Amino acid sequence: MSKKTLVLGASIKPNRYSNYAVQRLVAHSVETVAFGLRKGTISGVEIDTSLLNYEDIHTVTLYLNPKRQKEYYKYIISLKPERVIFNPGTENPEFYSMLEDNNIFFEEACTLVLLSTNQY
Numbered sequence: 001m002s003k004k005t006l007v008l009g010a011s012i013k014p015n016r017y018s019n020y021a022v023q024r025l026v027a028h029s030v031e032t033v034a035f036g037l038r039k040g041t042i043s044g045v046e047i048d049t050s051l052l053n054y055e056d057i058h059t060v061t062l063y064l065n066p067k068r069q070k071e072y073y074k075y076i077i078s079l080k081p082e083r084v085i086f087n088p089g090t091e092n093p094e095f096y097s098m099l100e101d102n103n104i105f106f107e108e109a110c111t112l113v114l115l116s117t118n119q120y
Helices: 017-027 066-078 093-101 111-116
Strands: 005-008 032-035 040-042 045-048 059-062 083-086 105-108
Touching: 005 017, 017 032, 017 040, 017 111, 066 093, 093 105
Parallel strands: 005 032, 005 059, 032 045, 059 083, 083 105
Antiparallel strands: 040 045
């Protein structure tokens, strides 16, 4: 599977869904990069604490509430991903329209469910 994915809002805390998402993406052989507030490693993936200009990002999966997303709008759009996944609790109609204006597909879905049902 070559849908390089950025997990935005990754946490080193093992009980967080973003942590599970990194683990599951790696287990499904999805090339994964992660951004979070604290450095750490999840399943061999280093969590970056500064915004990098990642190449060839297919999917950005969000684990930030809508208020926290605002500061990342331009950054996410600049990556030109093919899609953005809004996991439960991250739904954001304001950002949806910006993504539409930039021809970026988005969906309200759960990354973990998509992976477990082979719909990722």
